[in-house]
Amino acid sequence: MQVYGLQEENWNESALSIVVVGASGDLAKKKIFPALFALYYQDMLPNHFRVFGYARSKMSDEEFRELIGGSLTCRLSDSKDCGRKMDDFLSRCFYQPGQYASDEDFGALAARMSEGEAGLAAADRLFYLSIPPNIFTAVAGAASRAASSQTGWTRMIVEKPFGKDSESFKQLSDELYQHLREDQIYRIDHYLGKELIENLTVLRFANLVFEPLWSRQYIRNVQVIFSENFGTEGRGGYFDQYGIVRDVIQNHLLQIMALFAMEQPASLDAEDIRNEKVKVLKSIQQVRLEDCVLGQYRSRTTKGTTLPGYLDDDTVPPNSITPTFAACAVFVNNARWDGVPFLLKAGKALHSRVAEIRVQFRHVPGNLYRNKLGVDLDKATNELVIRIQPNEGIYMKINNKVPGLGLRIDSTRLDLTYKAKYDTHLPDAYERLILDCINGDRRLFIRNDELEVAWEKFTPVLKEIEQRGVQPELYPYGSRGPVGAHYLAAKHGVRWGDLVDDE
Numbered sequence: 001m002q003v004y005g006l007q008e009e010n011w012n013e014s015a016l017s018i019v020v021v022g023a024s025g026d027l028a029k030k031k032i033f034p035a036l037f038a039l040y041y042q043d044m045l046p047n048h049f050r051v052f053g054y055a056r057s058k059m060s061d062e063e064f065r066e067l068i069g070g071s072l073t074c075r076l077s078d079s080k081d082c083g084r085k086m087d088d089f090l091s092r093c094f095y096q097p098g099q100y101a102s103d104e105d106f107g108a109l110a111a112r113m114s115e116g117e118a119g120l121a122a123a124d125r126l127f128y129l130s131i132p133p134n135i136f137t138a139v140a141g142a143a144s145r146a147a148s149s150q151t152g153w154t155r156m157i158v159e160k161p162f163g164k165d166s167e168s169f170k171q172l173s174d175e176l177y178q179h180l181r182e183d184q185i186y187r188i189d190h191y192l193g194k195e196l197i198e199n200l201t202v203l204r205f206a207n208l209v210f211e212p213l214w215s216r217q218y219i220r221n222v223q224v225i226f227s228e229n230f231g232t233e234g235r236g237g238y239f240d241q242y243g244i245v246r247d248v249i250q251n252h253l254l255q256i257m258a259l260f261a262m263e264q265p266a267s268l269d270a271e272d273i274r275n276e277k278v279k280v281l282k283s284i285q286q287v288r289l290e291d292c293v294l295g296q297y298r299s300r301t302t303k304g305t306t307l308p309g310y311l312d313d314d315t316v317p318p319n320s321i322t323p324t325f326a327a328c329a330v331f332v333n334n335a336r337w338d339g340v341p342f343l344l345k346a347g348k349a350l351h352s353r354v355a356e357i358r359v360q361f362r363h364v365p366g367n368l369y370r371n372k373l374g375v376d377l378d379k380a381t382n383e384l385v386i387r388i389q390p391n392e393g394i395y396m397k398i399n400n401k402v403p404g405l406g407l408r409i410d411s412t413r414l415d416l417t418y419k420a421k422y423d424t425h426l427p428d429a430y431e432r433l434i435l436d437c438i439n440g441d442r443r444l445f446i447r448n449d450e451l452e453v454a455w456e457k458f459t460p461v462l463k464e465i466e467q468r469g470v471q472p473e474l475y476p477y478g479s480r481g482p483v484g485a486h487y488l489a490a491k492h493g494v495r496w497g498d499l500v501d502d503e
């Protein structure tokens with residue numbers, strides 16, 4: 001395996017063509033091209049790399065360069081050479097218009113790719129499917145038939161959503177297997193590419209102090225929290241067909257939970273890690289409707305400005321009951337986690353943008369300092385917070401004597417805030433994941449059986465919600481979400497750590 005960015009001697013041996021299918025779209029512009037430029041800027045791409053945009057929209061190479069040029073930024077600290085590098089990068093970008101199911105059009109793309117591959121020992125081709133899911137299979141078929149590499153590898157990154165339930169997942173999966181082998185499919189969940197998520201296994205398995213505490217014996221509950229302070233703006237059409245459970249909880253939050261709760265893998269090999277994830281996912285109980293709270297944001301007028309409700313989005317059908325907020329209590333039926341609630345909470349149009357994991361520990365038995373800590377024992381227990389974004393960091397809430405005469409105890413933090421400790425920019429998740437795919441590193445991509453189990457756990461409750469037409473509880477735009485989330489937490493003896501910290 002060639003490891004680009006690390007083994008420079010390999011860089012001249014083969015060509016790399018990266019094809020962004022759906023190049024005219026939102027994700028391509030917002031994330032994929034900026035990530036590719038950031039990799040190029042950091043010299044992580046091989047010498048003979050070229051980028052091809054592919055979509056139905058008609059554009060010349062020049063127009064395409066203009067389109068993506070506007071979204072590239074020189075955000076890296078050493079940006080003095082950035083203008084020149086940007087021009088170099090753009091000169092390696094090309095655009096090929098075409099239909100998604102057309103072998104002929106993908107053949108024309110292949111002919112253009114071949115031009116830059118001539119004379120090199122191997123030509124590797126990476127297709128990033130940044131398109132709506134209803135055309136994944138058509139593209140996989142046409143691209144693999146007409147534009148696969150004959151001398152190197154061909155890989156495809158497939159975006160979410162990967163199905164809507166167990167049945168549609170299986171259909172999509174079977175269809176993709178008609179064109180691609182498992183080792184060619186890179187199912188992306190961009191949360192796995194975030195710095196703090198990569199660090200989760202390091203934190204657990206490289207520190208003696210955590211692993212012994214990582215069980216029902218010491219942990220009271222685990223909270224995986226995602227909140228955004230903006231609504232579906234512009235993506236309502238997509239979002240309404242899926243809802244927040246499918247958009248965020250069944251994938252991003254469940255993946256985080258699996259990494260958090262799995263047993264130690266035999267090695268850092270992708271298959272060993274993914275075997276452990278599948279094992280713990282299988283041990284999760286079916287999610288029950290009585291353990292879920294659903295919400296939908298409504299409009300709110302504040303200081304003379306009206307923030308639109310979900311139903312005010314023109315792309316959302318009138319009277320939609322699609323949830324934009326959900327909190328679910330999930331349980332793992334195994335010896336390590338029996339009885340520990342994992343609370344997964346996600347919402348749009350809330351009061352802040354944050355993603356974090358909160359681990360609340362049990363009370364110290366026979367606590368000597370009980371009367372010094374006040375009556376609120378919830379506030380006096382240790383809590384480990386892994387802040388995924390923004391202001392990435394890890395902190396542990398501990399009880400500490402307030403310095404000075406007398407004996408006053410205070411809850412304070414052992415704090416590792418990344419920007420205070422590390423003078424380096426954190427790579428965007430898409431940078432890391434695209435580079436991993438180029439290097440053939442599958443650890444942070446999702447295997448088919450992981451998704452199969454993930455859908456098994458959520459499909460029954462999603463169907464029940466839809467069949468019963470469960471009405472979401474309304475919450476105002478910019479609020480802390482529906483009150484029902486507090487009742488759900490209280491039912492399981494939990495207080496939301498993010499809301500306590502806000503007080």
Ligand SMILES: NC(=O)C1=CN([C@@H]2O[C@H](COP(=O)(O)OP(=O)(O)OC[C@H]3O[C@@H](n4cnc5c(N)ncnc54)[C@H](OP(=O)(O)O)[C@@H]3O)[C@@H](O)[C@H]2O)C=CC1
Binds near residue numbers: 028100129131161
């Ligand atoms: N945008 C985001 O923030 C995120 C997106 N994703 C996923 O990434 C993928 C791409 O997302 P995004 O860029 O937002 O998608 P877009 O809706 O912007 O679609 C991408 C491109 O696909 C083509 N397209 C759109 N609709 C259709 C259609 N019905 N039939 C055929 N072609 C169509 C269009 O290109 P043209 O008309 O030129 O052919 C469009 O520019 C999706 O699977 C999405 O779920 C995942 C996480 C976040």
Ligand SMILES: O=C1O[C@H](COP(=O)(O)O)[C@@H](O)[C@H](O)[C@H]1O
Binds near residue numbers: 228248
């Ligand atoms: O996958 C998705 O993620 C984004 C949030 O990603 P982030 O990296 O900006 O936190 C979310 O807005 C979107 O609805 C969802 O599809």
